[in-house]
Amino acid sequence: MADFLTTASTLTCPHGGTIVPAPENTRTQAGGAFVLGTADSFSIVGCPFTTSSSSPCFQLIWSTASLKNSVGANALNQDSQGTCIGPSGVQGDVVIAQTQAEGSGD
Numbered sequence: 001m002a003d004f005l006t007t008a009s010t011l012t013c014p015h016g017g018t019i020v021p022a023p024e025n026t027r028t029q030a031g032g033a034f035v036l037g038t039a040d041s042f043s044i045v046g047c048p049f050t051t052s053s054s055s056p057c058f059q060l061i062w063s064t065a066s067l068k069n070s071v072g073a074n075a076l077n078q079d080s081q082g083t084c085i086g087p088s089g090v091q092g093d094v095v096i097a098q099t100q101a102e103g104s105g106d
Helices: none
Strands: 010-012 018-022 041-045 059-062 082-086 089-093 095-098
Touching: none
Parallel strands: none
Antiparallel strands: 010 018, 010 095, 018 041, 041 059, 059 082, 082 089
């Protein structure tokens, strides 16, 4: 089973912008941080990507969640697929740099 994504995970857009989660979950934790899920909101700050035809990434949308885990059907893990979005559309895939292995909660 792949490691969970939590509020302590390090996620970035492909250009190095920081992804900031706003979790709905306030019960299930892994390593002392709340487990993230597909229903959560994810904003992107500090994306430096700017060209004449594109602007910085501002949102992350997940297309797949963890298929098998111990905390819930919509939980995200290091195998989950997410796409970073800018005003002109898809900008690239999320970069997952840090995860958490343990899960606990109700």
